[in-house]
Amino acid sequence: xxxxxxxxxxxxxxxxxxxxxxxxxxxxxxxxxxxxxxxxxxxxxxxxxxxxxxxxxxxxxxxxxxxxxxxxxxxxxxxxxxxxxxxxxxxxxxxxxxxxxxxxxxxxxxxxxx
Amino acid sequence: xxxxxxxxxxxxxxxxxxxxxxxxxxxxxxxxxxxxxxxxxxxxxxxxxxxxxxxxxxxxxxxxxxxxxxxxxxxxxxxxxxxxxxxxxxxxxxxxxxxxxxxxxxxxxxxxxx
Numbered sequence: 001x002x003x004x005x006x007x008x009x010x011x012x013x014x015x016x017x018x019x020x021x022x023x024x025x026x027x028x029x030x031x032x033x034x035x036x037x038x039x040x041x042x043x044x045x046x047x048x049x050x051x052x053x054x055x056x057x058x059x060x061x062x063x064x065x066x067x068x069x070x071x072x073x074x075x076x077x078x079x080x081x082x083x084x085x086x087x088x089x090x091x092x093x094x095x096x097x098x099x100x101x102x103x104x105x106x107x108x109x110x111x112x113x114x
Numbered sequence: 115x116x117x118x119x120x121x122x123x124x125x126x127x128x129x130x131x132x133x134x135x136x137x138x139x140x141x142x143x144x145x146x147x148x149x150x151x152x153x154x155x156x157x158x159x160x161x162x163x164x165x166x167x168x169x170x171x172x173x174x175x176x177x178x179x180x181x182x183x184x185x186x187x188x189x190x191x192x193x194x195x196x197x198x199x200x201x202x203x204x205x206x207x208x209x210x211x212x213x214x215x216x217x218x219x220x221x222x223x224x225x226x227x228x
Binding site for chain 1: 147158162213214217220
C-alpha cells in the first residue's frame with residue numbers, strides 16, 4: 001500500500017486559514033486521497049476526498065498537486081473546534097485488494113490558538 | 115442520525131478474562147472494522163469483515179478474534195485478556211462506492227486490563 005507522510009503537528013490562530021500538507025510520492029494512478037479527522041475523545045470522521053481535481057465541501061478544500069505526489073487540506077477559517085488530528089489516507093479503487101480498508105498513519109495534530 | 119454504537123465506553127477487566135466488545139450499526143453497511151488506538155502508534159486495524167460470517171485479519175490480529183453473525187453486529191473477542199491489550203478500541207462501518215469509502219466510527223471503548 002502506498003504511504004503518506006504528514007508533519008506531526010501544526011499550529012494555527014483562530015479565524016486564519018490552515019494548510020495541512022501530505023506527501024504521497026508512491027501513489028498509484030487509481031488511489032483516492034481521503035482526509036479524516038479525529039476530535040478529542042471521538043472516533044475519526046470523514047472530511048473530504050479526491051482523485052485528481054481540487055475539491056471543495058462545507059468543511060474544507062482539497063488541493064491536489066498536478067503530479068498527485070502531494071496534497072493539501074485547506075481549512076479556510078480555523079476555529080477552536082477544528083483542533084484535531086488530521087489523517088491523510090490513500091485508498092485503492094473499489095474491487096482492488098485493499099477495498100474498504102483505510103490504513104491510518106500518525107496524522108497531524110492541529111492546535112488552534114484563540 | 116446514522117450511528118455506530120459500542121456497548122461500553124469504559125471497561126476494566128482482569129488478566130486472563132474473556133472479553134467481548136460489541137459494536138452495532140444501523141446503516142445497513144456491508145463493511146465493519148475493529149481498530150485499536152494507542153499513543154504514538156495511531157489507529158491500527160485488528161480485524162474487518164465485508165459480509166456476514168466473513169472476517170479478515172488486519173495488521174495486528176494476534177490475541178483477538180471476531181464474530182459477525184448478523185450484518186449489523188460485529189464483536190471483538192479477547193480470548194484471554196492481557197495487560198498489553200489495554201487500549202482504546204474503535205469500531206467502524208463503511209459503505210464503499212468506486213470513489214469513496216465513507217466510514218462512520220463509534221465513540222470508542224477504553225479497555226483497561228489489570
